[in-house]
Amino acid sequence: xxxxxxxxxxxxxxxxxxxxxxxxxxxxxxxxxxxxxxxxxxxxxxxxxxxxxxxxxxxxxxxxxxxxxxxxxxxxxxxxxxxxxxxxxxxxxxxxxxxxxxxxxxxxxxxxxxxxxxxxxxxxxxxxxxxxxxxxxxxxxxxxxxxxxxxxxxxxxxxxxxxxxxxxxxxxxxxxxxxxxxxxxxxxxxxxxxxxxxxxxxxxxxxxxxxxxxxxxxxxxxxxxxxxxxxxxxxxxxxxxxxxxxxxxxxxxxxx
Amino acid sequence: xxxxxxxxxxxxxxxxxxxxxxxxxxxxxxxxxxxxxxxxxxxxxxxxxxxxxxxxxxxxxxxxxxxxxxxxxxxxxxxxxxxxxxxxxxxxxxxxxxxxxxxxxxxxxxxxxxxxxxxxxxxxxxxxxxxxxxxxxxxxxxxxxxxxxxxxxxxxxxxxxxxxxxxxxxxxxxxxxxxxxxxxxxxxxxxxxxxxxxxxxxxxxxxxxxxxxxxxxxxxxxxxxxxxxxxxxxxxxxxxxxxxxxxxxxxxxxxxxxxxxxx
Ligand SMILES: Nc1ncnc2c1ncn2[C@@H]1O[C@H](COP(=O)(O)OP(=O)(O)O)[C@@H](O)[C@H]1O
Ligand SMILES: [Mg+2]
Numbered sequence: 001x002x003x004x005x006x007x008x009x010x011x012x013x014x015x016x017x018x019x020x021x022x023x024x025x026x027x028x029x030x031x032x033x034x035x036x037x038x039x040x041x042x043x044x045x046x047x048x049x050x051x052x053x054x055x056x057x058x059x060x061x062x063x064x065x066x067x068x069x070x071x072x073x074x075x076x077x078x079x080x081x082x083x084x085x086x087x088x089x090x091x092x093x094x095x096x097x098x099x100x101x102x103x104x105x106x107x108x109x110x111x112x113x114x115x116x117x118x119x120x121x122x123x124x125x126x127x128x129x130x131x132x133x134x135x136x137x138x139x140x141x142x143x144x145x146x147x148x149x150x151x152x153x154x155x156x157x158x159x160x161x162x163x164x165x166x167x168x169x170x171x172x173x174x175x176x177x178x179x180x181x182x183x184x185x186x187x188x189x190x191x192x193x194x195x196x197x198x199x200x201x202x203x204x205x206x207x208x209x210x211x212x213x214x215x216x217x218x219x220x221x222x223x224x225x226x227x228x229x230x231x232x233x234x235x236x237x238x239x240x241x242x243x244x245x246x247x248x249x250x251x252x253x254x255x256x
Numbered sequence: 257x258x259x260x261x262x263x264x265x266x267x268x269x270x271x272x273x274x275x276x277x278x279x280x281x282x283x284x285x286x287x288x289x290x291x292x293x294x295x296x297x298x299x300x301x302x303x304x305x306x307x308x309x310x311x312x313x314x315x316x317x318x319x320x321x322x323x324x325x326x327x328x329x330x331x332x333x334x335x336x337x338x339x340x341x342x343x344x345x346x347x348x349x350x351x352x353x354x355x356x357x358x359x360x361x362x363x364x365x366x367x368x369x370x371x372x373x374x375x376x377x378x379x380x381x382x383x384x385x386x387x388x389x390x391x392x393x394x395x396x397x398x399x400x401x402x403x404x405x406x407x408x409x410x411x412x413x414x415x416x417x418x419x420x421x422x423x424x425x426x427x428x429x430x431x432x433x434x435x436x437x438x439x440x441x442x443x444x445x446x447x448x449x450x451x452x453x454x455x456x457x458x459x460x461x462x463x464x465x466x467x468x469x470x471x472x473x474x475x476x477x478x479x480x481x482x483x484x485x486x487x488x489x490x491x492x493x494x495x496x497x498x499x500x501x502x503x504x505x506x507x508x509x510x511x512x513x514x515x516x517x518x519x
Contacts, residue, residue, distance in 0.1 A: 151343040154313050157331040161360035169359055173347045250347045250388055 040220040048224035054209060060228055063194060063205040066122050067232055070129025070190040075183060078134040082141020082179075086171070092142075103135045108196050115201040125197030125205070132196075133189035140182035144175025177251035180244040187240050191233040206232075258325030260412060260452040261287040261310055266319035267477075268305050279305045281477040283319070290450035292438060294463035296509065297473030297481075303456040304340055306478070307414045310454065311337055323412070332412075336405035340416040340456075342397035344389035344404075350376065351385040354403045361408065368407060375403035378433055380426075394421040399430065406437060413438075413453045420458065428494075431465055440491050460506045460513075464488070465497045470505075472512050482512040 022042050028034065029041040036044060050056060081099065085092040107128065114124040148171060156166035198207025206225045213222040244251075268280040279302040287293050295303050308314045309321055312328045321328040323335075344353045354372040355365040376382050379399040381392075389397055398421050405413065419427045439450040457463050463470045464486060472482040486505060488496050496502060 149343065151339055151341060152345070154308075154337075154339070155343055155356070156360060157313055158311060158335065158337045159357045159360040160331055160333055161362075165360060165362070169356070170345065173345070176347070248347065250390065 037217040037219045040223055044220045045223040045227065048218075048220035049227060051221065051224065054221060054224075056228070059204060059206050059209050059225075060232070062122065063198070063207070063229070064232055066125045066129060066194040066197070066205065067190050067236060069122070069126040070133060070194055071183075071187060071236060073126060073130035074133035074186050074190060075137055077130065078137025078182070078186070079141050079179060081134075082138045082175075083145065083167070083172075085138070085142040086145035087167075099135065099138060102131075107132045107193070111196055111200050114197070120201055120203070125194050125202065128197040129190040129193030132193035133186035136182040136185045136189075137179065140178040141175055144178030145171045147178070148174050176248040177244075180240070180248060180251075183240045183244075184237060187236045188233060191229065191236070195229060257289060258322070259286040260289050260291075260324055261285070261454065262322045262325075263306075263310070264320045264322075266306075266309065266316045266321060268302065268309060268314070269317045270305075278477040280309075280316075281479050283478065283480055285471065285480065287452060287454055289452055290439075292453045292455065292466060292468045294467035294470045295454065295456045295473065296458065296460060296463050296470060296513065297478060298475045298513065299458065301473045301475050302478030303473065304416050307337070307416050307454065307456060311335055311414055334408075334410050334412065336408070336410035336413045338398075338402055338405045338413070338415040338418040340420070342389070342394070342401040344397055344400060346389050349386050349388060350381060350392065350400050353389065353400060354407055356404060357407045363408075372403065372407060375406055376400070379403060379430065395423065395426060398422065402430075411449070411451055413451055413455075415453065415455045417456050417458060419462070427459075427462070431462060435466065435492060460509050461497070461502075463509070464502050464506050465492055470509060472509055482509070484509055484512075 025039075026042050029039055040048075048054075081095060085095055110131070111124075111128045114127055118124040118127070145167070152170055152174070153166065156170055161169070194205075195207040195210075198205040199211055202208040206229050209225040210222050213219060213225075263283055263285045266280060266283045267278070270277040270279055283306065295306065297303055305314070309316050310323065310328070310332075312321075312323075312331045315329075323332050344350075345356065348356070351369075351372055352365075354376060355368055358365045358368045373382065373385060376385050379402060381396060381399055381403070384392060384396065384400075389400070392400065398418060402415075402418055405415070419430050422430060434453075437451070438453055455463075455466060457466075467486050470484045470486060471480055472484065473479065474481040484505065488499070488502060488505075
């Protein structure tokens with residue numbers, strides 16, 4: 001019972017606001033008589049969520065795979081580059097200018113190039129998602145690996161531990177909260193990148209579904225695709241948060 | 257046999273952002289095998305610095321340091337170090353923190369588990385083995401870091417105010433345990449040989465109770481102001497601790513310290 005009241009105390013206000021917005025939306029549509037292709041009613045969006053003429057399962061599946069791929073790729077590449085930067089000054093001096101340059105590029109504008117190079121399919125979309133999402137992981141990994149008490153490093157030296165073991169046992173765990181907090185940003189960025197990729201060139205995926213509604217004026221379907229995209233984004237974000245709690249419970253609240 | 261620790265006219269100057277800080281000047285000192293030497297001095301006089309130099313964690317600016325006859329040029333081997341702060345890894349349980357030296361040395365931590373648990377038992381932390389550092393008080397963390405230093409049974413111990421955060425009673429208990437670990441009664445140390453201990457403290461009675469010899473340092477730049485042999489019999493007991501002779505020695509050291517600080 002107390003758990004329930006506490007949960008309500010926490011989520012209640014936003015749920016109430018959400019409900020009010022839905023009601024206002026429905027009222028606006030039905031009272032003002034706004035036409036469906038401009039602003040569909042909440043109910044028609046709900047109907048469109050599983051609506052028959054779109055192969056939702058297939059599109060959702062493709063987009064999920066792309067988002068997950070982009071996220072994993074950004075994480076792996078980001079952690080590797082961040083570790084390389086923290087490992088040695090030379091690598092840091094070699095890599096940093098490149099990375100900063102890549103990061104200042106408007107990555108969305110690079111997307112069409114990926115299409116030229118890689119053709120249609122999920123690969124370019126995964127790459128665009130990863131490209132947009134990897135930079136925070138690089139930076140936070142490098143910072144987390146270096147943000148460490150001299151005493152802790154001395155601990156490694158007192159016991160004559162080789163450098164890689166100090167990384168494995170001391171620096172990398174120390175960097176976990178930093179990396180995990182970057183992954184939350186990356187989760188969101190991967191979704192953006194993948195959808196942009198699907199906008200530009202795809203015949204599958206939720207981004208593609210939205211593009212097709214432009215010509216068909218099937219606005220409820222566009223809204224439904226948006227809802228699906230945000231559900232995917234929330235799921236990934238939630239999974240990262242759960243992973244953080246599992247991998248670094250000692251860092252609760254200390255991240256960000 | 258070469259002394260375990262030999263410092264010859266050692267000086268140390270830090271280059272800090274605010275300028276040069278001369279922490280130690282012209283410190284010469286030897287510690288023999290099996291000796292228990294206490295180091296006292298006002299805070300900031302370079303005690304921690306001196307331990308770091310001996311451990312090879314930093315290089316002295318002038319003079320030479322040798323450990324077991326070999327010049328120190330980098331982190332030395334087979335040393336147990338208790339830092340002034342507990343420096344526990346916050347993501348590890350207390351037990352895993354105590355086992356860290358084995359892991360860092362590439363040994364199998366499982367083989368050291370029993371010893372780690374026995375050490376935790378010794379310092380009264382048996383019930384806290386599975387807890388994380390944040391769940392322990394400062395004094396408990398210090399005791400855990402002592403266990404970590406003892407895990408691999410090193411012949412040389414460098415201890416930086418290891419009992420500074422303990423209440424008086426626990427501190428007395430820990431003092432007795434430390435003497436046991438050191439091998440005061442003979443035979444309980446590694447291979448029946450006493451360890452060599454360099455022990456920094458700001459408690460004069462503690463220094464008197466534990467040490468064979470007390471080195472008194474002057475305020476910054478740290479120099480050796482006085483070397484006082486402790487002629488009290490061993491094994492040391494509570495009676496010895498409160499004896500008139502111990503009191504006289506403590507007073508002499510107190511006077512040497514305050515005189516130097518005032519001057
Ligand atoms: N890493 C450092 N950089 C600059 N100055 C330092 C550093 N470590 C210690 N010092 C300075 O050196 C002096 C001696 O410090 P320390 O050895 O910690 O003294 P103690 O342990 O006796 O209190 C102090 O003035 C301190 O501020
Ligand atoms: Mg100190």
